[in-house]
Amino acid sequence: MKVLITGAAGFIAGHLCKRLIGEGHHVVGVDSLDPYYDLSIKRARLKTLSSENAFEWIEGDLCDKDVSEACVSKNIDLVIHLAARPGVRSSLDDPYGTFQRNLMATIQLLEAMKRHGVKKMVFASSSSVYGGTAKPPFREQDAGESPLSPYAASKRSVELLLNCYVNNIPLGATSLRFFTVYGPYGRPDMAIGKFAQFLFEEREAPLYGTGEAIRDFTYVSDTVDGICRAADNLEEGTHKIYNLGGGNRVSMLKVIELLEKYSGKTLKLKRLPAFSSDMKVTEACPDKAKEELGWFPKVSIEEGIERTVAWARTKYGTPCAES
Numbered sequence: 422m423k424v425l426i427t428g429a430a431g432f433i434a435g436h437l438c439k440r441l442i443g444e445g446h447h448v449v450g451v452d453s454l455d456p457y458y459d460l461s462i463k464r465a466r467l468k469t470l471s472s473e474n475a476f477e478w479i480e481g482d483l484c485d486k487d488v489s490e491a492c493v494s495k496n497i498d499l500v501i502h503l504a505a506r507p508g509v510r511s512s513l514d515d516p517y518g519t520f521q522r523n524l525m526a527t528i529q530l531l532e533a534m535k536r537h538g539v540k541k542m543v544f545a546s547s548s549s550v551y552g553g554t555a556k557p558p559f560r561e562q563d564a565g566e567s568p569l570s571p572y573a574a575s576k577r578s579v580e581l582l583l584n585c586y587v588n589n590i591p592l593g594a595t596s597l598r599f600f601t602v603y604g605p606y607g608r609p610d611m612a613i614g615k616f617a618q619f620l621f622e623e624r625e626a627p628l629y630g631t632g633e634a635i636r637d638f639t640y641v642s643d644t645v646d647g648i649c650r651a652a653d654n655l656e657e658g659t660h661k662i663y664n665l666g667g668g669n670r671v672s673m674l675k676v677i678e679l680l681e682k683y684s685g686k687t688l689k690l691k692r693l694p695a696f697s698s699d700m701k702v703t704e705a706c707p708d709k710a711k712e713e714l715g716w717f718p719k720v721s722i723e724e725g726i727e728r729t730v731a732w733a734r735t736k737y738g739t740p741c742a743e744s
């Protein structure tokens with residue numbers, strides 16, 4: 422199968438590309454190399470893919486009609502759409518940039534898919550769509566009316582857009598609401614990635630709020646597994662939505678305890694006020710993904726953090742660490 426992965430230099434995409442190539446698929450990867458966070462991490466991920474014959478790289482912005490067109494015109498069977506400006510907090514400072522990359526880019530992509538008859542899309546949505554009013558554990562039908570950030574609103578907007586497209590063109594789509602994904606090559610703007618780096622660099626790490634906020638963490642290989650299962654279950658004329666999370670619901674303080682346990686180091690914390698855009702709790706109800714996709718998370722938070730710390734040690738722990 423020939424698969425277009427958007428946001429291919431990103432964290433989750435890097436792991437997904439490896440899995441699909443390992444399964445014998447041909448992957449076309451596109452990314453704008455958005456400097457939202459340290460580009461050396463995106464380049465390091467791409468370096469791990471560059472030797473693969475089954476990986477074709479396109480650098481470009483999907484907002485540009487010609488780029489979307491060029492990606493989709495390569496006899497693509499399936500689009501896995503991960504490209505986005507991912508920050509919840511930063512979206513308050515740049516709502517326009519967030520909607521441009523998250524919604525307008527998706528419209529360009531869908532229009533290109535329409536022109537080229539590409540009929541399958543898996544879209545990376547987010548637990549943030551549950552906003553300030555849904556009661557945990559979050560069920561798929563609870564989302565939508567009170568997003569706390571432009572980022573959350575942009576993700577919900579794409580879900581609604583997909584409802585519209587599956588009614589109007591031959592398309593099967595699935596939106597997957599990811600719950601705080603972490604692991605090796607993780608994003609340095611997210612807590613686990615940042616804390617693991619700062620532990621080894623012995624820098625003071627910002628902790629927003631009391632550390633009691635609860636997150637439902639998902640190890641990246643579980644998220645990738647869910648994406649693959651969703652891709653195998655697409656149905657033309659329908660837009661399905663699933664939570665990809667559940668089972669690893671812990672506080673930030675617990676995460677810090679585990680990071681310290683597996684690194685053997687103590688994290689220096691700088692306590693800062695909580696953000697109004699941050700949800701106090703995220704908790705997925707995983708039942709629908711389990712029943713319909715046979716998906717459930719296999720990697721415990723302990724095991725996932727141990728693996729992440731092992732990777733961070735090689736990257737940040739020694740002066741001659743490979744980037």
Ligand SMILES: NC(=O)c1ccc[n+]([C@@H]2O[C@H](COP(=O)([O-])OP(=O)(O)OC[C@H]3O[C@@H](n4cnc5c(N)ncnc54)[C@H](O)[C@@H]3O)[C@@H](O)[C@H]2O)c1
Binds near residue numbers: 427432453521598608
């Ligand atoms: N990591 C998580 O915990 C999490 C949780 C919920 C949802 N998500 C969603 O999953 C997807 C992947 O997340 P990630 O953590 O790997 O993020 P990431 O930032 O590492 O990857 C996204 C990539 O998209 C690229 N991109 C942005 N706009 C683009 C555009 N217009 N054209 C081409 N490329 C563009 C960026 O350069 C980046 O490399 C995103 O859509 C994100 O919103 C992630």
